[in-house]
Amino acid sequence: MLFSKMHGLGNDFIVIDTRGKEDIDYNLLAKRMCHRHIGVGADGLLLVLNSDIADIRMRIINSDGSEAEMCGNGIRCFAKYVYERGIVKATKFKVETLAGIIEPELFVNEYGLVDKVKVNMGKPSFKRKDIPMQGDPESDAINTSIVVDGNEYRITSLLMGVPHTILFVDDVEKVDIYTLGPKIEKHEAFPRKTNVNFVQVIDKNNIKVRTWERGAGATFACGTGSCASVIAANLNGLTERKANVHLYFGTLEIQWQDDDTVFMTGPAEEVFVGEYLE
Ligand SMILES: N[C@H](CCC[C@H](N)C(=O)O)C(=O)O
Numbered sequence: 001m002l003f004s005k006m007h008g009l010g011n012d013f014i015v016i017d018t019r020g021k022e023d024i025d026y027n028l029l030a031k032r033m034c035h036r037h038i039g040v041g042a043d044g045l046l047l048v049l050n051s052d053i054a055d056i057r058m059r060i061i062n063s064d065g066s067e068a069e070m071c072g073n074g075i076r077c078f079a080k081y082v083y084e085r086g087i088v089k090a091t092k093f094k095v096e097t098l099a100g101i102i103e104p105e106l107f108v109n110e111y112g113l114v115d116k117v118k119v120n121m122g123k124p125s126f127k128r129k130d131i132p133m134q135g136d137p138e139s140d141a142i143n144t145s146i147v148v149d150g151n152e153y154r155i156t157s158l159l160m161g162v163p164h165t166i167l168f169v170d171d172v173e174k175v176d177i178y179t180l181g182p183k184i185e186k187h188e189a190f191p192r193k194t195n196v197n198f199v200q201v202i203d204k205n206n207i208k209v210r211t212w213e214r215g216a217g218a219t220f221a222c223g224t225g226s227c228a229s230v231i232a233a234n235l236n237g238l239t240e241r242k243a244n245v246h247l248y249f250g251t252l253e254i255q256w257q258d259d260d261t262v263f264m265t266g267p268a269e270e271v272f273v274g275e276y277l278e
Pocket residue numbers: 011062067068069070071072073074162163195213214215216219221222223224225
């Protein structure tokens with residue numbers, strides 16, 4: 001099976017054109033191909049499929065085999081993949097996902113290759129029934145708290161295509177993400193678990209984010225998590241609605257518009273193509 005290995009600021013993916021190959025167990029394939037030692041290695045598997053309601057359809061399966069509704073870094077890679085292979089001809093198009101229709105816009109360089117993608121990520125939801133999160137279904141989870149191992153943590157949780165929980169810290173490098181991340185990811189407050197973002201505010205327009213992803217563990221970057229982190233920082237009075245998210249391999253530009261729409265702009269890279277032999 002032919003694949004492409006891509007990444008968005010170090011959040012890495014295997015991309016496969018699965019049009020006409022729907023009879024494969026992609027949850028199992030994701031676990032095998034994403035394995036860092038006996039597979040190709042990636043945070044997730046992105047599938048290209050036909051759509052009846054948009055120009056193309058994307059599925060995202062985490063490295064643990066669970067399927068997510070959306071993937072911000074992934075859709076930038078996906079958009080580059082389908083454009084450069086002529087599967088989609090336009091530089092702005094609609095992608096069907098489990099989180100709804102997402103609209104990437106490609107920036108093509110002088111060689112006809114995509115090096116930056118601006119994505120309309122849609123609108124966040126703050127209601128606990130949408131996140132989903134325990135508590136009054138109509139209430140939000142802005143600046144609330146949860147208890148983990150007897151310790152209380154201030155959090156803000158919201159839905160940005162997928163569930164995200166944000167904690168503000170003084171230094172993202174000093175967070176024990178491997179201990180606290182999974183405990184919050186699987187906390188009973190979140191019926192469908194949650195992605196966990198540790199956020200260090202630098203100033204009103206700049207933050208650092210370190211993410212523990214639902215179904216994938218610690219990643220170098222998370223697109224939906226970066227969007228959710230800027231939204232949460234603004235709601236908590238810490239940043240403007242437009243901010244740069246500084247990550248290990250570069251920066252994502254996030255803008256939460258007054259009409260509630262979120263735009264994310266950042267790079268997408270293709271590293272290699274290969275053939276999976278299993
Ligand atoms: N890495 C992705 C998020 C994947 C979400 C997935 N981990 C889940 O919610 O199960 C991103 O860039 O937005």
